[in-house]
Amino acid sequence: MLQDVLIMMPEWMKQPWSYIKMDLRVIFALACSSSAAFLALKWMGRERIKRQIKEARSKRDHGLGQMEKAVQRFKLENPGTQSACILSLPLAELAEKLKEESLSPETVLYTYMEKALIVTQETNCVRDFIPECEHQLQEIKKQKAKGLLHGIPISIKDHIGYKGHLSTCGLAHFLGVLQEEDSVLVKVLKRQGAIPFVLTNVPQSLFNYDCSNSIFGQTMNPLDHKRGPGGSSGGEGALIAGGGSILGFGSDIGGSIRIPSSFCGICGLKPTAGRLSNSGVKGPIDGILSVAGTVGPMARDVDSLAFCMKALLCEDMFQMDPTVPPMPFNEEVYAGSAPLQIGYYDTDGYFLLPPCMRRAVHKTAMLLQEAGHRLIPFTPPSVDYAMDELFLKGIFADGGSFLLTMFEKDIVDPRLKPQVTWLRIQKTVKRVLAKIVKPWFPRLASHLNALCGVRSVKNLWEHHEKVMAYHQKFIDEWRKCQLDVLLCPVLGPAFLLGYPAKILPAVSCTMLYNVLNFPAGTVPVTTVTEADEEELRCYRGLCGDPWDKKLQEAVEGAVGLPVAVQCVALPWQEELCLRFMKEVEKLSQEVRQK
Structure with a gap:
């Protein structure tokens, strides 16, 4: 009977170990082949990305070549153009000369194109040329009414949508996806006669205040090539500071307009989110509601920011994007001269910024007080x-x-x-x-x-x-002190290359006003001195931890570089914020001219 049972048993039960060994060999072979397939797919994926990057760089270089040829063609046809005079004109004065036709839009555009080429050769700030600018040049001649920005060449950040161009956010994932239409911001700028002519570089993913990505590389600070221009609107900051653009547009969700403005020694405004349209502005992550991001202008001076906001806050903006409140620019508030109640602080209690930054705040507070404003110490709650x-x-x-x-x-x-x-x-x-x-x-x-x-x-x-x-807690503290505006530090001076990713939390001074959704702007007021550098050697920060040490290393050797302050107002009070920024700018310039 046992023999009958053995005959009926499956073969694998008669010699189980031999079959187990065979199964283990099969499993091992499958595991090896799966691993090999995975590695092969990963290698193929990386090679595909490398090809995309190579193609994107080639297209960028071709675009810059087109830009250079256009400039050379114009110069041959128009010898003797006074480029230096054009580049030195403030925005409002340039706009006036274009309106009265004492300067032609062609002359201004090609002058700035030439300068932008020089700046990007030194700093790698331009991500792409917009050849359609030459068509736009012809279009503005057909406009019956001349807009406030008639003939003004402007630069825009990588991810502000422009039809037929990439919005990469510094990521290879978005290569090959061309924008199907202009963002509302670009449409309104064109209606006002502006000519977008370049897109500027950004850090990979935008979530960093450096300005480097694996596609187009590192952007350098035009004031010191060993340092970054800040981010994520770093290409804008570098181009404007280098003189290659008179007006640019960035975006800000944690300081991305204000930090580059601080690092590069220019002015920048982060409006209340919703005051300008975000429609058509692409981000790597859309739909974040807890923290408000927004687009905003960057320029050499505060008047240019105000002039730009006046141009943008128009009927075209309100009709194209009904979510934007129909609030035209209030010139009366911007031109006001009544004394202000100004709160101020030199540290937010989370990150102690370098000595030069605290000196800048106290020096500015003293100038404001001497000018007749009332200064009130303020402590931001629970930063x-x-x-x-x-x-x-x-x-x-x-x-x-x-x-x-x-x-x-x-x-x-x-x-x-x-x-x-x-x-x-x-x-x-x-x-x-x-x-x-x-x-x-x-x-x-x-x-x-x-x-x-x-x-x-x-x-x-x-x-x-x-x-x-x-929000309510902060506003309650603000009202308790009866403040009109607030003076506080902004991150700076410019960091040495590679440091922003090592100390991301150092942006506490700017990100606070994204959480609150308050308008905030940056104004350069002084430069780093030898005394600041000497005091920096004794810097220990608030906690004496590795982040404080990294911050000290990041700003070492910055003598002569710009130091800015941050000016803040309550939501929807951009005009008051700009008025305050103008007052700070004027007082600081008066001191430097003495």
């Missing part, structure tokens, strides 16, 4: 809470997973690797690391916990509620 629990958790509500998928489809720029490394750490590991480092590095612990994001939709709703509650 550490606003930084970690509101800003970071709002930006990285998903724990950074969506942004990480973008990086996985790309070649990570070396400048951003420290930042991407933190995103790649699993949430559980981040929480464990946070507990380990908390006793000696509490800011990093809070940072790691914040990067874990929110755990559910319910938590996201609670987060939105916390943001609204903080």
